[in-house]
Amino acid sequence: MAPTSPLPRLLLTGAAGSLGRVLRESLKPFARIMRLSDISEMAPAQSGEEVMSCNLADKAAVDALVKGCDAIVHLGGVSLERPFEEVLEANIRGVFHVYEAARRHGVKRVVFASSNHVVGFHKQGDMLDADCLKRPDSYYGLSKSYGEDLSRFYFDRYGIETACLRIGSSFPEAKDRRMLITWLSSRDLTELIRCCLFAPTLGHTIVYGMSANRDKWWDNSQAAHLGFKPQDSSEQFRARVETQPLPDPADPATVFQGGGFVKAGPFEG
Numbered sequence: 001m002a003p004t005s006p007l008p009r010l011l012l013t014g015a016a017g018s019l020g021r022v023l024r025e026s027l028k029p030f031a032r033i034m035r036l037s038d039i040s041e042m043a044p045a046q047s048g049e050e051v052m053s054c055n056l057a058d059k060a061a062v063d064a065l066v067k068g069c070d071a072i073v074h075l076g077g078v079s080l081e082r083p084f085e086e087v088l089e090a091n092i093r094g095v096f097h098v099y100e101a102a103r104r105h106g107v108k109r110v111v112f113a114s115s116n117h118v119v120g121f122h123k124q125g126d127m128l129d130a131d132c133l134k135r136p137d138s139y140y141g142l143s144k145s146y147g148e149d150l151s152r153f154y155f156d157r158y159g160i161e162t163a164c165l166r167i168g169s170s171f172p173e174a175k176d177r178r179m180l181i182t183w184l185s186s187r188d189l190t191e192l193i194r195c196c197l198f199a200p201t202l203g204h205t206i207v208y209g210m211s212a213n214r215d216k217w218w219d220n221s222q223a224a225h226l227g228f229k230p231q232d233s234s235e236q237f238r239a240r241v242e243t244q245p246l247p248d249p250a251d252p253a254t255v256f257q258g259g260g261f262v263k264a265g266p267f268e269g
Contacts (some may be wrong), residue, residue: 176246
């Protein structure tokens with residue numbers, strides 16, 4: 001499924017982050033202009049780019065950021081488990097501001113970087129689909145669960161289509177046994193976003209972001225309309241990962257799908 005033509009202007013938030021820096025380059029073929037935003041310093045604009053610093057907690061700044069855009073890939077926010085006050089500003093106020101701006105400016109398609117941590121307190125080995133019970137494993141996971149519910153509200157009331165990407169572990173390599181299951185290559189992430197941006201009908205779709213790994217916890221059959229077919233696999237890392245000592249089977253990070261996020265915090269003192 002190929003796009004008929006590039007989008008006039010695509011907004012990428014979180015463009016200074018590790019995934020944002022990758023997508024800044026890989027998404028270029030899909031937009032005539034890439035508008036790039038982050039609160040952190042970004043590389044200067046290149047041809048076909050607009051760089052705009054923006055604090056997602058600032059409603060007016062987000063409104064100006066979204067104006068004139070045709071679609072949004074929303075990666076911006078706190079990407080690790082942190083004290084609730086930090087998560088609140090970027091991940092809860094911020095995503096609300098993005099959707100309010102999309103409503104006001106008529107943006108009808110959003111790709112929202114959700115997370116596997118929305119369901120992180122399910123047991124490892126359980127097979128989950130888009131309709132499974134949400135079991136957030138952290139303040140971060142709670143914020144992504146809120147973002148999924150918010151996006152559903154904006155679809156039901158205002159018709160703003162959203163793909164919620166429950167991203168697994170998108171790193172250059174799978175670092176441990178858990179990541180052999182949750183790994184998502186940057187190439188497959190780019191292809192997943194492309195599918196979400198150009199699917200004829202998106203509606204409100206929840207899709208798990210994973211490559212074609214041997215072992216799976218997640219079922220994407222309800223997102224088949226996207227046409228996403230991952231090309232990479234974590235098998236290339238298996239031999240190295242399996243030289244690592246076996247983890248403690250009683251460790252919550254081994255028991256639950258969220259891994260170490262289920263143990264992070266509390267943030268006191």
